[in-house]
Amino acid sequence: MTQQHVYIQGTILNEETRCSLADLCALCGVSTEIINEMINEGIITPEGPSIREWCFTAVAIKRVQTTMRLQRDLRINLPGCALALDLLEELEELRHLTRCR
């Protein structure tokens, strides 16, 4: 009964998470060109004054990963992904509000 398991401690992606452009590319398995296209489309917005100092939030990481899946699985183009992400976010807020009522 008293079997000892090794518990893994992951990295929490929370409101304090910030990663560099290189980290973001590595985490999501994409090139800087793809990230630039997503920035131009308004899917993600970097913080920081210059590319060297750019940093990205946990929300940005998630949006990039979701965009990659939507493109792969549903063949949605970049503007379509931007729209889908915004609508999904709004839907999530509304669902939360109705749950709280």
Place this chain on the structure above:
Amino acid sequence: MRSSAATDMEYKDYYKILNVARDATQDQIKQAYRKAARKCHPDVSKDAHAEAKFKEIGEAYEVLKDPEKRAAYDKFGAHWQEGQHFDPPPNWDAGFEFKGSGAYEKDPGGFSDFFESLFGHAQAGGRQQAHAFRMKGEDHHAKVVIPLADAYRGARQTITLSRPAVDDNGRVGTSPHTLHVLIPKGIIEGQRVRLEGQGLPGYGDSPPGDLYLEIAFQEDRLFHAEKRDIHLTLPIAPWEAALGASLTVPTLDGQVQLKIPPGSQGGKKLRLKGKGLCSANHRGDQIVTLQIVVPEPTTDEQRRLYRAMAEQMPFNPRAGLER
């Protein structure tokens, strides 16, 4: 090579899965697939089984979109029921040559035993083979539903995920994968925990992908969370609201005493600092919303008390409605 070792295999009704007639045209099948894929996509759907459903419709489409695979599948006839025990008759596939076998468009590891025994296993590497022999494994995304108390205190969770595994012959099947994970204190809904190297295996000698666990909260009878704040509706008696009181209130940290100031109205919010979901650098509070509950008078004496109140307390609750 096709395996005939399926022991307990269930028939899959691919037409039913895509919700199309058996005589649907290829165009109708494509449209049905695209519609279903949009609806069941795990990033879009809130259904807890969205991932499995999405894989299932991908598998159905893989067969029905290919006229040859579809014709072979159709040979089993229309009398099979979804989920029925199924053994393919010997040489059922004589005369068919399946194109693209071994390199499927969709994640091959996710396909059912039914599919794999009919149309063959994909080689490890699947659709990525054409791009690079060495390639980091794919990331795996899963949702974990935890009680609020676990988010408040932090917890140990054991989770089991079904994921593709490669056997000694380089064939892909699914196997359960059990993980013991520390859920950090103060995690909130929608946040994720990244477990490096716990995703799908890499190709060649490349590293595996990562596992992302997204946190969701179980419905709680008393509390609900909004970001870091925990909300509780506290029913109080009219005299507690009017005269003030010190009440015992449940929190995720156990019972605490809460002072209700005299003259409190229903809907008033009181804050219990630090009793929400706190992380190292962020504080959450418990927000208590007062709800005044009026006792129903059941005896003459009780009705007399209400009448005495009406006489002795000149009070117009609708003063604000006057124009």
